[in-house]
Amino acid sequence: MKTFKTYLSFVAILAFLFTSCSKDGEVSENPESSKAALSFGAIVQDLANKSTNKQSDVSDLPACTDDTPAYVEIVLMQGDTEVVGTEVEPFQVDLVAGQLFTKEVPExxxxxxxxxxxxxxxxxxxxxxxxxxxxGGVLAEFVDSPLPLDINLGAGVKKYVDVSVLCFDDRNVNQYGYMFFELDINKAFEYCFFANYCTPEGRHFPARYSVDISIDGTTLYSGVVNTTGVNNDGDLYADPLCFALPDLSEYADDEEYIDYTVTLLDWTEEGGYGDVDQMEISGSLSRAEIMANFDGTDNVDYEHLRFGCDQ
Structure with missing residues (x-):
């Protein structure tokens, strides 16, 4: 068995090979269009057989394959807003037949x-x-451009972005910076929180809050804060927070294994409730409790929490 240091050395070589030809640039411009067209590429197919041969006698390296890539899944954000794809459901884009870049799609x-x-x-x-x-994780150090990857788009531009990739081996998923369930949506639930705050005088406000989620002391999410503000009509608003939670088969349907803490935060925008003493609402969730919040196959009802309000 090779040492982990040897393992990372081999991965570093692979990462260099996979990304040495990367080119991120505008291909053409259409001055009549105000939008930009974005495509992604992965330099993997020509090197797949070479990487497999290099690793054939090293058992602790990620297992590579010479399978032909067919499509990619992406999540593209602008600030805190998911623009294309979501954490729960990444967006799928087919590759051009026989090529290693994505098709042009309206999205x-x-x-x-x-x-x-x-x-x-x-x-x-x-x-x-x-x-x-x-x-993230150990393997992020061995590619030139780990995610998140910033992309600047100008009007009328057709831009191709090559992305640094490595062989995937689910034995090492944490070393890629992903949580174990993020890559298999069939093993994850969506669960959403919404909260209100009631002042001692009894006035109701949408709440600003943070959420921490863990399983058996292992943190899944820490300090995630919802978006709040004032809309064009001058009304206060607070967005819900939704999370991908793992569906773990080793727990019974009614066994609570997901722990959460929701913490009330100060509201800083004008017209809100201002500074408050921190309050916490904690609980645990089972598979059955999560499924009870599903409304049909697609919709998920929010878990509505109330700070300082009569239940």
Whole structure:
């Protein structure tokens, strides 16, 4: 068995090979269009056989495959807003047949601005994950451009962005910077929180709050804060927070294994409730409790929490 240091050395070599030809640039401009067209590429197919040969006698390196990539899944954000794809459901884009760049699709015709690529994974035609762009963990140090990747789009530009990818081996998923359930939506639930705050005088406000979620002491999310503000009509608003939570088969349907803490925060915008003493609402969730919040196959009802309000 090779040492972990040897393992990382080999991965570093692979990362260099996969990204040495990367080119991120505008291909053409259409002055009549106010939007930009975005495509992604992964330099993997020509090097797949070479990387497999290099790793054939090293058992602790990520297992590579010579499968033909068929499509990618992405999550593209602008600031805190998910623009294309979501954490719970990344957006799928087919690759051009016989090529390693994505087809042009309406969803990737975007307004000019700065975006962030938060997720990039490559699959074969059978839906097996074969390549993955690191976004943290040990392996992020061994690619030139780990995620998140900033992308600047100008008006009328057709831009191709190559993404650094490595062989995927689910034995090492945490080393890519992903949580174990993020790459298999069939093993995850969506669960959403919404909260109100009631002042001692009894006035109701939408609440600003943070959420922490863990399983058996292992943190999944920490200090995630909802978006708040004042709309064009001068009314206060607070967005809900939704999370992908793991569906773990080792727990019974009614066994609570997901722990959460929701903490009330000060409201800083004018007209809000101002500074408050921190309040916390904590609880645990089972599979059955999460499923009870589903309304049909697609809609998810919010878990409505109330700070200082009569239940």
């Amino acid at each position: 990737l015709e975007l307004e000019p601005g700065t975006y962030s690529l938060e997720h990039f994974s490559v699959y074969n035609a059978e839906g097996d994950l074969i390549w993955l762009a690191p976004k």
